[in-house]
Amino acid sequence: MTSQATFKSIKAVIPLLDRVLVQRFKPETKTATGIFLPSSSTNSPLPEATVIAVGPGAPGKDGKVVPTTVKSGDRVLLPGWGGNAIKVGEDEYHLFRDSEILAKIQE
Template sequence: MQAFKKFLPLADRILVQKLKADKKSLGGILLPDSAKSEMNQATVFAVGMGRRNQKGDLLTMGTKVGDVVVIPRYGGTEIKLDGEEYQIYRDEDIVGIIREE
């Protein structure tokens, strides 16, 4: 079983894994670690049920499993599951969803 399937986010939290920065440039040149910028994009692996408003109605989540999202540069909670690094954000912290055309 994959590690992220063992974790169920509560309320309006989302489990994501940052996309890895390219190790080569478009021209095929290997990039040193100092030249790689940290990606602010991530893939959604698990989504909570959502949060409730003051009336008790369940508010739907803005993302779903498999979405590629833009995350804030700072923030979130880091978690390690079976040696893989993931981050947890609240639904409202997600900046946007990247759609394929």
């Protein structure tokens, strides 16, 4: 179960250590031809997201800070579980650890 916090502005959320703030892509609610899709076909969480902000990194075994592997604007694949939900108005964001991100998507 994920916890959820609510904020007035996403700029108020600054990830710490190796945390990454992402916004999942919203599923299409209608097809290119204009057919509306039922909510049952669009309610599964999509694992693709855009990175909004990243923390500076976490200390490694030698004590030196290891930077995160992604940066703001990157498209990433997420696991179907985990993360902490953050609500800003009607928009939902998630915080994940850098190590939980499955892949970076190259354009």
